[in-house]
Amino acid sequence: MVEVVKKGGDTLLDIRNLRIEATVYPPGESPKNIVLVHDVSLTLEKGKVLGLIGESGAGKSTIGLSSMGYGRGGVRITGGEVILNGRDILKGGKEGFRKLRGREVCYVAQSAAAAFNPAHRLMDQVVEATLLHGTATRAEAEKRAVALFKKLSLPNPETIGERFPHQVSGGQLQRVMTAMALCSEPDLIVFDEPTTALDVTTQIDVLAAIKDAIRDTHVAALYITHDLAVVAQVSDEIMVLRHGRLVEWGGTRQIIKEPRQEYTKALVSMHDIEHAEQKPGATPLLSVRNVTAAYGGGCIKVLKNVSVDIYPGQTLAVVGESGSGKSTLARAITGLLPPEQGTVTFDGRPLANRLADRPKEDLRQLQMIYQMADVAMNPRQTVGTIIGRPLELYFGIKGRERDKRVAELLDAIEMGKGFSDRYPAELSGGQKQRVCIARSLAAKPKLIICDEVTSALDPLVANGILKLLLNLQQHEKVAYLFITHDFATVRSIADSIGVMYRGEVVRYGAKSKVLMPPFDAYTGLLLSSVPEMRPGWLDEIRSSVTAGFAKMAEMSDEGISLASGH
């Protein structure tokens, strides 16, 4: 063993050569051993925040949980040391882990809604760890909890603890969970994607609350996320991980401004797609006029008087948060949800309301790509069949001619023709989405509706898909209706933008105009809520966002509830 010299006296966490393995049980096969984390080392000083970043499968959550001696499922630590407050916690055994968890290290999960026990009141759960470890009396702990609720700007801090988890919104629960972690005054908190499941305007609120709480309580934190812009706001240092290995580790400013590794550079420069806005043509390709649509036989209005235009070969991005009606707009245009009122005109002719009444030619010219590529393809069909079917159906192309076209299409989506015999299950997430794109291209459509096509993908893969879509637009002159919740994506690809909020289009026009002040209250809030990849952004925009919330509260009869989720 080599003697490792300790870095100063204030090192809180020192992980050395960590190796983590797991046993997986694929159904119908014998159990397999896989390595999740290879030889990762890190140190964290007291009161500092280290961001762990990487795409899915990078091992970031696994490393975070190892600081509590915890492994999910069959996950176990098979090598290295985890030194917390000067002692190797891996040597403490089960009893040691129990003493450490909830006292020295606390955990904030991604989905607070699932992480709170539905059977108990919030307060009981918030003070549970404190009482368990006997660091305070119940009265003290509850007082502390209420103070934390206030600090995290939860509504009704005195009484919110009386509530059950299902009585509180998602954004609020996430803050209650943070209070729960802080309540036992730990040395370290592991934040595991605490804002990922939230809408962007809710996220900024929770993020700010977390940041304040960390600063005021001087707790150290491991902040795990896949979003570099988010982690840049809260952490002092950033560690980039990939496939369970360390890629790069440095100060936040260095990682963001001067990344050294290729992978980090790619992550940082992700939104570098330049797409010059095109001027709208003379006549729109698709024209939506005063469309109103509802679910449940007219009971729940989800689209109210929506009008937008899409010009040939251009992209309209429709952006909004969950429940804004943006996906419903796609369903109304495709005829899956026939509008109650209003018209949809395509290429100069009115489109029938119901899908069943539309001629094949209309169906061909209007294609759709879905968010979840793996359920958008029949798992029992090969890639060749999937891409070839529109050729057969619309153009009657069969046999060798069809195979040739399929090969060309596979080429167009930057995949080889060898893929045509594969099944969807054999493809990666990005490849699946590419095949879906090829399937829609096969129909030679004039318009493709892209419904959140990149949101289920890792950032770099998503970026590749966006580039591909832009390329194809240039060659095929196809128009896109691009539905997304992500403003960064909108900036990269749109020619015009529609912002949706509660079933209405609140702002609509050319990209340059929509993104140019003065903004309406909602768009302003939405735009300022999108995390930017530079340290200090959160502190700068805090005041404007707070003002935005106030303005929205005036506008909306449901008050601040917008800010705190649903």
Place this chain on the structure above:
Amino acid sequence: MNLVLRLVAQRVALGLLLLLAVSVLIFAGTQILPGDVAQAILGQSATPESLANLREQLGVNDPAFVRYFHWLGGAVTGDLGTAMSSGQDIATSIKGRLWNTLFLAFWAAIVAVPLAIILGLIAVRYRNGWVDKLISGLALASTSFPEFFIGYLLVYFFAVKWQIFPAISTVYDGMPFGERMQAIALPAAALTLAVLAHMMRMTRAAILNVMQSAYVETAELKGLSAFAVIRKHAFPNAIAPIINVVMLNLAYLIVGVVVVEVIFVYPGMGQYLVDHVTKRDVPVVQAVGLIFAAVYVGLNIIADIAAIVANPRLRHPK
């Protein structure tokens, strides 16, 4: 709390409605023969007098719905009619037998339920280990065994080879408790084995479902001991699904009773039913069928009510 009460009341009302529909179905089930029921029951060699007699007894001269309401009216007031084969009052014959059957089912459940839950917990604790595999292997085997295979295996070894328990479960009024327990030992064991595996498998699934939820992880990460995690966090959420499993399997036990009673010649409802199906004694079959179905429906209602009462979302609405 009001919401819960309302839901429970709704569920009970729905159950009663279902029971009514079930009675229609059971009644209709004995009317499905095209042509003359009396002829079908007595066969081609029947004399005209006996046919007329039977028709009178069956009341087939009235339209079906009149007979149904007559029958139902009687059943609700405790009058189940008279048996065709013996002329005895059905309600009187059933009373003692129903008690016998419930006695048998009760002791089988007393053994089976805790055993199944404990084995289910063990399977969860050592999941994917050899104990779990052994338990699920046994579960597979026992769901494949017909009840009479288990029953006669028990008889063959415990009654004939080793002579520990009687092969035939004779019980009579005023029988001392100890003797009665000895008499029902084998049928109760057979019933237990018949439902045990299935109940255990379902308990395992129910507990696993709760143990894999995020809030159990939260509790573990607070430093709670394994026991405290189960007691404070897993148990309150697992109770409803487990009650559900238990009720469903008790309902299954009711069916198993029929075969087991025949094997051990036990004077209960099941044997009574089978006897009278063979004798084509329609009034008895209807009455016993209705009682079995009512118990089955009742257990299902209890399972649903347990789920409603245990759900915090319903107990504390927004």
Place this chain on the structure above:
Amino acid sequence: MLDIKRIPIPALIGIILTALFVLAAVFAPWIAPHGNGEIVGDVWEPMSAAHLLGTDNLGRDLLSRMIYGARITLFIAVLATVLSFSLGAILGFSAAVFGGWFDTLLSRLVDLLMSIPTLIMGLVVLSVLPTNLVTLILVMGILDSTRVYRLSRAVAVDINVMDYVEAAKLRGEGSGWIIFREILPNALSPLVSELGLRFIYAVLFLSTLSFLGLGVQPPDADWGGMVKENKDGIVFGIAAALIPAAAIAALAISVNLVADWILNRTTSLKGGRG
């Protein structure tokens, strides 16, 4: 397609045993050493070289009766399964695809039928119906079709809302393509595995009915009936009744093993059922 070496051992055992039972049933007259009703010796003779499994309560060769019994058991169980399966699957699929009042009506009816234990309902109906093979198959098939209905409806409803089915509808595919090319291939595996379970249930149900004296009538006997014939020997220490009972268990376990394997194969194909 299928590599025999990759079949797990339990499934292999299941396949082999099931195949043996089927072969015995199909070639019964050629395999059985004696006739089905032929009295060849004393009552309940022990196992011997002449009578490998001994003789039964009337002095008939037990092995021969077991082989003929396999024939009757499998014949009725297969027909009842085919009936319950085609009835349940067709109605279930139709309910899922057409929806509306058709779906509501059928589903409520099935709920009602399933709220009475199958055995009890079977006994009620059999108390008035003539005892013959046709009745038996019809009663077993119809009562059991409720379960197939529920499963196939659920599977079809699941698949019907998948994006790939929506994509096919948007593409303008006809209902033929959607049902046979999009839904059916994905519903097949869970249904095939369910087929195995339904078959086991049919075997057990038939055996129970025959054991209670309400199934196959003498002089023919399925395995359940043979248990009934020989059950009185048990108290004298004669195990003849246990042999057909064990055969039922063996058949059920083998089919279960195969069904389990098929189900596992299905779920291991990612997105196989969605």
